Amino acid sequence: MTEVQDNEVTDSIESVEDIKLAAISALETSETSEQLESWRVEFLGRKGRLTALLRGLGSLEIEDRKVVGAAANRLRGELEQLFEERITRSKSSQAPVGSIDITLPGRKPAHGGLHPSTQMIREITQAFNEMGFQTVEGPEVELEKYNFDMLNIPADHPARDQWDTIWIDSETRSDVLLRTHTSPMQARVMEANDPPIRVVVPGKCYRYESTDATHEWHFNQVEGLAVDEGITFADLKGTLYEFARRIFGPSRKVRFRCDFFPFVEPGVDMSIDWNGRWIEILGAGMVHPKVLENAGYDSSKYTGFAFGMGPERISMLRNEITDIRHFFSNDLRFLTQF
Numbered sequence: 322m323t324e325v326q327d328n329e330v331t332d333s334i335e336s337v338e339d340i341k342l343a344a345i346s347a348l349e350t351s352e353t354s355e356q357l358e359s360w361r362v363e364f365l366g367r368k369g370r371l372t373a374l375l376r377g378l379g380s381l382e383i384e385d386r387k388v389v390g391a392a393a394n395r396l397r398g399e400l401e402q403l404f405e406e407r408i409t410r411s412k413s414s415q416a417p418v419g420s421i422d423i424t425l426p427g428r429k430p431a432h433g434g435l436h437p438s439t440q441m442i443r444e445i446t447q448a449f450n451e452m453g454f455q456t457v458e459g460p461e462v463e464l465e466k467y468n469f470d471m472l473n474i475p476a477d478h479p480a481r482d483q484w485d486t487i488w489i490d491s492e493t494r495s496d497v498l499l500r501t502h503t504s505p506m507q508a509r510v511m512e513a514n515d516p517p518i519r520v521v522v523p524g525k526c527y528r529y530e531s532t533d534a535t536h537e538w539h540f541n542q543v544e545g546l547a548v549d550e551g552i553t554f555a556d557l558k559g560t561l562y563e564f565a566r567r568i569f570g571p572s573r574k575v576r577f578r579c580d581f582f583p584f585v586e587p588g589v590d591m592s593i594d595w596n597g598r599w600i601e602i603l604g605a606g607m608v609h610p611k612v613l614e615n616a617g618y619d620s621s622k623y624t625g626f627a628f629g630m631g632p633e634r635i636s637m638l639r640n641e642i643t644d645i646r647h648f649f650s651n652d653l654r655f656l657t658q659f
């Protein structure tokens with residue numbers, strides 16, 4: 322080997338060492354995926370520094386080329402391994418997907434609220450509770466006997482047409498139905514208790530009828546019943562006036578008109594003044610002597626009054642809701658307003 326060739330080998334080996342030092346220090350400071358990629362291109366790429374060094378070995382003797390080539394290839398192997406390790410380290414130091422940033426403000430937990438029908442029912446029953454009425458509840462799946470018969474509505478009575486009925490299919494009996502009103506609870510309460518009685522009965526009712534803005538096929542009612550010695554029509558009017566005063570305010574006008582229900586005599590309906598129009602909100606009357614007798618009461622000794630109202634209709638008036646079907650359409654935009 323001449324002195325010139327000897328120098329060339331030494332330079333080439335030094336170049337391999339230089340590349341190694343430069344590569345190691347550059348790799349340590351490469352953080353982002355872009356930086357790591359440009360490091361790979363600079364040191365390991367087809368046009369990178371190591372490849373350029375290897376291509377420049379042509380002027381060396383074959384034996385010298387082998388020495389420098391082996392050193393350069395060793396370095397390529399080392400750098401490839403360091404690069405892989407660096408990539409692995411960089412991935413594991415990144416935050417895992419879905420991790421929690423505890424500095425962010427917390428999410429507000431969604432909380433439910435009372436359905437507008439429930440709110441209205443509670444307001445109505447509370448008004449009566451404060452007047453001495455007790456709240457009781459009864460079955461929605463009811464017997465024909467309580468829904469009709471004990472209320473003086475016999476099988477062939479035309480009044481049954483008023484309450485188109487949803488019957489329950491049963492192989493064993495044909496007298497089971499979804500109650501069409503809460504009035505069957507009048508019969509059940511009287512059957513199970515002696516006077517004096519003062520109850521209100523909220524609950525769901527079902528009718529086989531088509532729906533429109535003021536009629537649903539299922540809706541709520543609040544029934545009222547008071548039975549004792551000496552109860553008169555004046556008690557009925559006084560109680561319902563007081564109820565209207567509490568729900569609609571002291572200056573709201575109220576009107577009673579004659580109406581017919583087979584289980585009362587006389588029967589009335591009550592309307593309230595709404596922007597100059599009379600809107601009916603309930604049916605009522607003095608409990609029919611036959612209904613008292615059906616429950617085993619002495620109708621010459623006891624009298625009573627009863628009423629039934631629709632809380633959805635009352636809520637519609639109070640809240641200016643134009644369509645009763647909003648109540649049960651499960652639209653949160655409607656429900657969350659209450």
Ligand code: YSA
Nearest residue numbers: 502536537540602603604605606627628629630631634
């Ligand atoms: C009458 C006299 C009594 O001594 C006791 C109770 C009654 C009320 C009777 N049981 C009854 O159901 N009468 S009603 O058919 O006129 O309904 C009473 C109230 O329920 C109505 O004023 C209305 O507010 C509501 N209602 C009736 N059908 C409805 C309805 N609400 C929504 N959709 C329907 N389809």
